[in-house]
Amino acid sequence: MRYVAFIDTLGFKQRITKISHEEAVEVIRQFNQSIYNIWRDMGLDRDETIRGRTFSDSVIVHSQDDSKEELEKIIKFLINIYKESIINCDLPLRGGLANGSFDDIQAIEFDNLQKGLLVGTAFIDAYLLESDNGIKGSKLLFGQEINLKIERQLSGFETKKVKVDPNGRTIYELKWGDLIYLTESNYEALNKFIELGSKSKWLDHYFGTLETFLIKESEENKQEIYVRIIEKLKADYKYNDLDNFLENYLKSESATYTKRSFLKFLREKI
Template sequence: MEKEKTTNWLPTDKRFVAFIDILGFKDLVMRSSHSHIYDLLSEISKLRSLIDNWKDKNDGRYSNAEMYTVSFSDSIVVFSKSDTVEDFDLFAFGIKWLFSGAIDKSIPLKGALAYGEISLNKSSQIYFGQPIIDAYLLEEEVNYFGIVAHNSIEKFFKDNEEKSVSKQILSEFKTPLKCGTISHLNLIWFKEIDNPPTDFNTLRNKIKNFQYNISGSPRRYIDNTINVIDQVENELK
């Protein structure tokens, strides 16, 4: 999914990582052809062009910031190059566009973000570090179509909030987790930052349409996502 870059990545550095899960992937494999699933994953990959376009519009501010994406089966893992504020902004908006683009294509996702020291060797395909584990474990707890931030991200965001444009799409609210509803910082993938403003009614209908492919307990993700959308809309009024 990642095209080659000319700039150097340090093998070990402090980075941001997102661990994203495609919900219902096993059922999708059973119900769909191999080629259909491949096409869906390819569509997610194409969303990188949105990130590159955003970089081009910002007068070189993000020229040294990069993301690297690894996908396998039902999981997508996204790494930033380092931990500058510019890397964080590119990372946050990149995850937002990947997530919202997938939802637009009726691919349900959930995920989590974390921060810390990570070793990443592209040629040897070595990826390890506590933040990857933190993001994976938190993603397992997420109970809606959303992206929750680990406390390591919350600390970085608090320290750099005034310098980061990502504050437009990060907000703390009551978050549906499998252990209950708990206050957490979330990346609001559905919030529009330019005109036109977020169309919450259209968004709710888009989420409700997932019920045509889901029955039983998995529908809690739909209900919980709509509750989050309602919560964010009320806070923006």
């Protein structure tokens, strides 16, 4: 039994249609360099219990077994690349984390033909968590078994139920960013979030991500973020960027929790 995470970027395909090939290569190079830097800084390049590979705009990380120590290492690594990718790569991430059977079989047959096989139910489960459940936003998703292990055996992590799939399985997410992440370094992460949201004309992915950040935050803390977003849009963006934010937030299907809070905030300002 192993833990396997499959992580993909949000909006990369749409982004590369608007830039040159050389610019797209640079985006991928920067993304992969960020992953390498974090991997090295965390000492995972010398850790025999964790393995990973990147291809294009995706990342796979897996453990040697299903110990709580290896689960914690994977989660901490993923939190770091989620944060880094938004701030420095302009690429929000979404992924699935599963456990089960898995093998990464690599071989070189010829200098110009290399073979690699990813085999196992855990990889399929992680991939489907990311791609096949209609959940929007920059989220790290997993099932009930991993959620229970996080709650009972690990400390310092918060999780939240996202939905129940058609097969009756509950899907959870990790709160990988919080108020401190959004506001530190003079609101660096929040400013980047506003920039990316505005460029996308505030797709629902951004409200789903905001929901992740604000899970279990107080109303006061939520309102601090709402005020900052509105003030930033009014000061540095076009009027229709603020219109898009307000209109699409109220129409959001992926941020029901914070949408209620946002409506309360607006009522108090009227």
